[in-house]
Amino acid sequence: FGLLARRGWHGLGEVFLGPVESAEVALEISVLFSMILGAVVWVRKLLHAKQAGFDEVIGACNLYIWIATIYGCLYTVISKFNPHSFHFHEALTSGDPTVVMRQNFNELYYFSFVTQTTLGYGDIIPLGHFARSLAISQAIIGQFYVAVVLTYILNLWIQDLGQHVSRKSDEPQPPKKHTE
Numbered sequence: 001f002g003l004l005a006r007r008g009w010h011g012l013g014e015v016f017l018g019p020v021e022s023a024e025v026a027l028e029i030s031v032l033f034s035m036i037l038g039a040v041v042w043v044r045k046l047l048h049a050k051q052a053g054f055d056e057v058i059g060a061c062n063l064y065i066w067i068a069t070i071y072g073c074l075y076t077v078i079s080k081f082n083p084h085s086f087h088f089h090e091a092l093t094s095g096d097p098t099v100v101m102r103q104n105f106n107e108l109y110y111f112s113f114v115t116q117t118t119l120g121y122g123d124i125i126p127l128g129h130f131a132r133s134l135a136i137s138q139a140i141i142g143q144f145y146v147a148v149v150l151t152y153i154l155n156l157w158i159q160d161l162g163q164h165v166s167r168k169s170d171e172p173q174p175p176k177k178h179t180e
Contacts, residue, residue, distance in 0.1 A: 025080050028105075032073040039066055046149060052156035060153040064145060068116045071138045072109035078131055079108060085128035086111070116142035 042063050049056060078085045086108070111124040115138050126132045 072112040075108035085131040
């Protein structure tokens with residue numbers, strides 16, 4: 001917040017950020033850093049696990065959503081400092097090249113999930129170099145996460161389930177009653 005106030009409340013391209021919007025950006029950056037730290041700790045814990053139950057599988061799925069939220073925050077902060085980082089389909093098809101739609105967290109959170117899952121609908125387009133670089137990194141991390149981390153946790157869970165089944169089959173079974 002102090003850094004934004006010191007810069008005179010301006011983003012890139014002389015975009016004016018008022019005190020409320022600057023406080024919002026500062027809060028988003030704070031949340032972003034805490035989420036990144038949490039994600040790093042979470043991934044390390046998951047990758048060091050020797051066993052996994054249902055809770056770890058749900059945790060791994062939640063972390064996938066967490067990663068999309070981190071990128072949604074990043075995209076929101078980028079769009080505050082440079083409103084021309086993203087274009088929406090409506091802005092491109094309006095015919096007026098000066099139209100820049102208000103980009104809020106909800107729309108960029110949606111863009112984050114579309115990017116992470118590599119759906120690529122094309123209704124929101126990153127235009128700035130930094131926005132494009134982040135979108136590429138998110139697509140790579142999203143696919144890598146599913147291929148490596150989620151697969152690892154699911155494999156541990158399946159092995160754990162297999163051990164439970166083999167233990168139950170080794171237990172003596174009570175005699176069956178024959179009724180005629």
